[in-house]
Amino acid sequence: MAFETIIVDVEDHVALVKLNRPDALNALNAQLIGELCTALEEADANDKVRCIVLTGSEKAFAAGADIKEMSEKSFVEVYTEDLFGTIGDRISAVRKPIIAAVGGYALGGGCELAMMCDFIIASDTAKFGQPEINLGVIAGIGGTQRLTRFVGKSKSMDMNLTGRFMNAEEAERSGLVSRVVPAKKLIEEATAAAQKIAEKSQLSAMAAKEAVNRSYELTLNEGLLFERRVFHSMFATEDQKEGMAAFLEKREAQFRDK
Ligand code: CAA
Numbered sequence: 143m144a145f146e147t148i149i150v151d152v153e154d155h156v157a158l159v160k161l162n163r164p165d166a167l168n169a170l171n172a173q174l175i176g177e178l179c180t181a182l183e184e185a186d187a188n189d190k191v192r193c194i195v196l197t198g199s200e201k202a203f204a205a206g207a208d209i210k211e212m213s214e215k216s217f218v219e220v221y222t223e224d225l226f227g228t229i230g231d232r233i234s235a236v237r238k239p240i241i242a243a244v245g246g247y248a249l250g251g252g253c254e255l256a257m258m259c260d261f262i263i264a265s266d267t268a269k270f271g272q273p274e275i276n277l278g279v280i281a282g283i284g285g286t287q288r289l290t291r292f293v294g295k296s297k298s299m300d301m302n303l304t305g306r307f308m309n310a311e312e313a314e315r316s317g318l319v320s321r322v323v324p325a326k327k328l329i330e331e332a333t334a335a336a337q338k339i340a341e342k343s344q345l346s347a348m349a350a351k352e353a354v355n356r357s358y359e360l361t362l363n364e365g366l367l368f369e370r371r372v373f374h375s376m377f378a379t380e381d382q383k384e385g386m387a388a389f390l391e392k393r394e395a396q397f398r399d400k
Pocket residue numbers: 165166167169170205206207208209210226247249250251252254273274277280281282283285
């Protein structure tokens with residue numbers, strides 16, 4: 143499908159999905175959200191794709207939900223259309239790993255979008271924030287929920303109540319991002335990480351993603367049982383036989399997703 147607000151490029155088993163509304167710092171309007179979800183679903187269904195990198199521009203990953211588009215809406219309208227009610231579910235339903243490569247501003251819905259991905263690699267210029275309080279509202283796509291799970295109550299309250307931005311160093315220290323890289327190397331490093339994932343068995347990658355995500359929903363004992371049963375089930379795959387044989391024979395494994 144042809145998109146106007148995003149650019150998709152598939153190379154070496156990695157889909158690079160780039161938000162492309164430069165005039166609005168990639169603010170998330172209805173068109174961009176629809177196109178982004180469709181692009182991610184298409185990448186998920188594309189046999190050539192084994193991992194996805196989601197990025198924005200050097201200045202902004204995304205500066206939040208589109209304020210111009212929503213400013214005049216009434217409660218009845220946002221409630222009836224369930225504004226932002228499906229983006230989280232559609233992105234969470236993508237089974238292939240998604241890495242957010244964040245440069246510049248990731249604010250409001252932009253920070254929330256990055257947090258919907260499986261992990262975040264940030265450039266040293268990245269700035270994260272939930273500044274919705276400055277607009278007389280609160281976060282609406284996970285900024286009070288996912289951020290709290292990432293960075294804990296105190297820092298999440300600080301971000302959501304003061305609206306201040308967190309730089310990349312603080313974001314890494316707080317557990318929001320997995321690594322910080324120089325801005326010029328952001329796409330290179332994120333793509334390299336995606337290619338590393340693409341080399342693994344797709345079955346293991348999907349199962350690992352599913353099991354980690356379950357940890358947010360289950361008690362520790364239920365989560366440990368889920369993990370163990372999935373681990374057991376992997377012994378039904380050829381890739382388990384190949385992976386372990388390759389280790390014992392001191393050679394590279396050749397995974398076939400079977
Ligand atoms: N929505 C719509 N347009 C936006 C936007 C947004 N979230 N963020 C930036 N833009 C637009 C600006 O209006 C401006 O457009 P014009 O040139 O047509 O005026 C253009 O992008 C460039 O922005 P600035 O001139 O403001 O650039 P700057 O470098 O001076 O500042 C910034 C950058 C600090 C990111 C500033 O743009 C900003 O504060 N943006 C808003 C951030 C924000 O409040 N995000 C939360 C949105 S609400 C939300 O996301 C709700 C939710 O959780 C669901």
